[in-house]
Amino acid sequence: MNDDTGIGEGSGSFPATRASAVLAVRSESAAERERGLAVLLAAYWRPAYKYLRLRHRASNEDAKDLTQAFFARALEKDFFASYDPEKGSFRTYLRACLDRFVANETKAAQRQKRSPGAPLLSLDFEDAEAELARAEPADGKTPEQAFHDEFVRNLFALAVERLRSDCARRGKDLPFRLFERYELDRDPDEKLTYDRLADEVGLPVTQVTNFLAFARREFRRIVLETLREITASDREFRDEARRLLGDAAG
Amino acid sequence: MRWLSDVTVRHLRRVAEWPDLGETKYRLLDELGRGGMGAVYLAEDTVLGRPVALKVVATGAAGGGTAERLWNEARVLARLEHPGIVPVHDAGALPDGRIFYAMKRVDGRRLDELAPDLPRLERLRAFQRLCEPVAFAHARGVVHRDLKPENVMVGPFGEVLVMDWGVAKALGGADASGPPGRAAADSPAVRTSEGAVVGTPAYMAPEQASGSGAVGAAADVYALGGILHFLVTGKAPFDDAGAAARARDGGRAEPPAPRDVAPDVPPALEAIVLRAMALDPGDRYPSVEALAAEVGRFCGGERVLAHDEGLPARVRRFAARYQTPILIVAAYLVMRAVLLLYGRR
Numbered sequence: 116m117n118d119d120t121g122i123g124e125g126s127g128s129f130p131a132t133r134a135s136a137v138l139a140v141r142s143e144s145a146a147e148r149e150r151g152l153a154v155l156l157a158a159y160w161r162p163a164y165k166y167l168r169l170r171h172r173a174s175n176e177d178a179k180d181l182t183q184a185f186f187a188r189a190l191e192k193d194f195f196a197s198y199d200p201e202k203g204s205f206r207t208y209l210r211a212c213l214d215r216f217v218a219n220e221t222k223a224a225q226r227q228k229r230s231p232g233a234p235l236l237s238l239d240f241e242d243a244e245a246e247l248a249r250a251e252p253a254d255g256k257t258p259e260q261a262f263h264d265e266f267v268r269n270l271f272a273l274a275v276e277r278l279r280s281d282c283a284r285r286g287k288d289l290p291f292r293l294f295e296r297y298e299l300d301r302d303p304d305e306k307l308t309y310d311r312l313a314d315e316v317g318l319p320v321t322q323v324t325n326f327l328a329f330a331r332r333e334f335r336r337i338v339l340e341t342l343r344e345i346t347a348s349d350r351e352f353r354d355e356a357r358r359l360l361g362d363a364a365g
Numbered sequence: 366m367r368w369l370s371d372v373t374v375r376h377l378r379r380v381a382e383w384p385d386l387g388e389t390k391y392r393l394l395d396e397l398g399r400g401g402m403g404a405v406y407l408a409e410d411t412v413l414g415r416p417v418a419l420k421v422v423a424t425g426a427a428g429g430g431t432a433e434r435l436w437n438e439a440r441v442l443a444r445l446e447h448p449g450i451v452p453v454h455d456a457g458a459l460p461d462g463r464i465f466y467a468m469k470r471v472d473g474r475r476l477d478e479l480a481p482d483l484p485r486l487e488r489l490r491a492f493q494r495l496c497e498p499v500a501f502a503h504a505r506g507v508v509h510r511d512l513k514p515e516n517v518m519v520g521p522f523g524e525v526l527v528m529d530w531g532v533a534k535a536l537g538g539a540d541a542s543g544p545p546g547r548a549a550a551d552s553p554a555v556r557t558s559e560g561a562v563v564g565t566p567a568y569m570a571p572e573q574a575s576g577s578g579a580v581g582a583a584a585d586v587y588a589l590g591g592i593l594h595f596l597v598t599g600k601a602p603f604d605d606a607g608a609a610a611r612a613r614d615g616g617r618a619e620p621p622a623p624r625d626v627a628p629d630v631p632p633a634l635e636a637i638v639l640r641a642m643a644l645d646p647g648d649r650y651p652s653v654e655a656l657a658a659e660v661g662r663f664c665g666g667e668r669v670l671a672h673d674e675g676l677p678a679r680v681r682r683f684a685a686r687y688q689t690p691i692l693i694v695a696a697y698l699v700m701r702a703v704l705l706l707y708g709r710r
Contacts, residue, residue: 239366246368264374271377272366298380303372328387335381335461360382360424 137347141196162265200347274337294330384421385461421465432464434531439466441533449498477514488596494525496657503582506536512588513568566608567601574616583646590641598626636672
C-alpha cells in the first residue's frame with residue numbers, strides 16, 4: 116500500500132510529500148520562500164494570465180505585464196503570506212488578490228511606470244496565448260469556474276510532464292507512451308480497446324493493462340502530491356481533491 | 366508543456382479518480398456510473414474469472430460520513446440475502462486508501478428510465494415485485510430510507526432489484542447476527558444516522574424530512590407510495606420547488622393527487638397512492654405487504670380497501686373483471702333470442 120496517495124477515508128492520511136508551498140512562502144528561510152513561490156508560480160501563472168485575458172479583457176501585452184507584475188509584487192510584498200486557510204481555498208484567495216491588483220493598477224494608471232525593460236520572471240506567454248486560441252469559449256462560466264478550469268488544465272498538464280520525466284528517469288517509457296496513446300491522444304470517437312492497443316504495440320493485453328494501471332496510478336499520485344503542495348491545510352487539500360476528482364462526473 | 370483540451374481534461378479527471386486495483390484481485394474494465402457517495406466500476410475478479418461491480422468512495426470524501434455510509438451499505442447488503450437485493454462479494458480498502466465493496470454486476474435499466482416504456486399494468490407488476498425485497502428487509506429489521514425510482518433496477522427478465530442501501534437503518538431489536546467482527550447495532554451509520562436528515566426530498570416521509578428521528582418502516586411505505594405516484598402519473602410527487610418547500614416546512618406538504626397530474630389515473634389507484642403517502646404514519650398501510658396486496662387487488666380487478674367506490678364504479682369494475690364470462694353469457698343470450706325469433710316464424 117502506498118500511503119503517499121492515501122487520501123481516502125480508510126487511511127485518511129495526507130500524502131507524505133514536501134511541505135506546502137503556501138506555507139513555504141511564509142517561511143523565515145529565503146530559500147524556502149523561493150521554493151514556495153516557484154511552485155505556486157508554476158501552478159498559477161497560466162491560469163492567472165488566461166484569467167486576465169478572458170475575464171478582465173486585457174490585451175495580450177497588458178496581460179503579460181500584469182501577470183509578471185502580480186507575481187513579482189507578490190514576492191516583493193508577501194501577498195501570499197497573509198492568506199488565512201480558515202477563510203477559503205488558496206486558489207480563491209489568489210484570484211481575489213489578482214482582481215484587487217488589477218483594480219488598483221487600473222485606478223492608479225501605473226502600468227507605464229510598472230512596465231519593466233526586461234521581464235521579471237521567465238514565463239512562456241506565447242505558449243499560453245496559443246493555448247488560449249485553441250480553448251473552447253468560456254461563455255456562461257463564472258469567473259471562479261473559469262479560473263478553476265484553467266487551474267485544473269494547468270495542474271494536469273504539469274502532472275503529465277512530470278509523469279513523462281519520471282517514467283523516462285526510471286526507464287519506463289513504454290507505460291508513458293501507452294498512457295499518452297490511450298488517455299491523451301485518443302480521439303473521443305475512436306473505439307480504442309485494450310486489445311487493439313496491445314496489437315498496436317505488439318504486447319500481451321495483460322501487460323498493456325498492467326502498464327496502463329501503473330501509469331494511471333503514478334498520474335494520480337503526482338496530481339495529488341502537486342495538489343497537496345499548493346494547499347495549506349488538510350481540509351483545503353481534501354476539499355480541492357474532492358472538487359477536482361470526487362466530482363469528476365461534472 | 367503539452368496543451369490539454371477540455372475533453373482531455375474531463376477524461377483525465379476520471380482517470381485520476383479511477384481506483385488503484387494494483388494489489389487486489391480485481392482488474393478495472395470500465396466506469397459504470399457515479400453517485401453522491403462515489404463511483405461504480407466494472408471490474409473482473411481475476412481469481413474467479415467473473416465480472417463484478419466495484420463501488421468506491423469518492424476521493425477526499427471526508428465530509429458527511431461517506432465512507433461510513435459505504436461500509437453500512439456493504440454490511441446491510443451482506444445480511445440481506447434476497448433475489449431482489451444485490452449480493453455483496455467482498456469489501457475493504459484499496460491501496461490508495463479508499464473504501465470499496467464488490468457486488469454482483471447488475472444488468473438492467475433504472476425504473477425511472479424504463480417506466481415510460483411500460484404499459485400501466487406492467488409498471489404495477491414491477492411495483493409489486495419491488496415491494497418484496499423491501500418487505501424482506503423490514504422483516505430483517507432494516508429500513509431503506511432512500512427509496513426512489515432511480516434506486517430501482519429492472520433486469521432483462523423483469524427482475525426488480527433495490528439498490529443504494531447507503532443510508533439504510535437497522536431498527537431497534539433487529540436481528541444482530543450481522544457480519545462477524547461488528548454487531549449490526551454498532552454499525553456507524555446506524556448510530557450517526559439517528560436524527561440526521563437523509564434521503565431524497567421528493568420521496569421522503571414527513572417524519573424523515575423533519576429529522577425527528579422517528580423513522581421506521583412507515584417511511585419506506587411513504588416512499589413506495591411516492592414511487593407508485595411516479596409510476597401512475599409519470600411525475601415525482603414533488604418537483605424541485607416542491608421538494609425544497611417540503612425541506613423548509615418539515616415535509617408537511619400534501620402530495621398532489623395523482624388524478625390532478627394525470628386525469629386518466631383510476632380513482633382506486635389514486636386512493637392507494639394517497640393512503641401510502643398519508644402525512645401521519647398511522648394513516649398509511651401498516652406494512653409494505655399490505656400496500657403490495659392492495660396494488661395486487663387493483664391489478665386483479667378486486668375492490669381496493671382504500672377506495673370507497675359507488676355502485677356505478679362497482680358495476681364497471683365487475684364488468685371489467687368478468688369481461689369474458691359476461692361476453693360469453695351475453696353472446697349466448699343473444700343467440701338464444703335470435704333462435705327464438707326465428708323459431709316463431
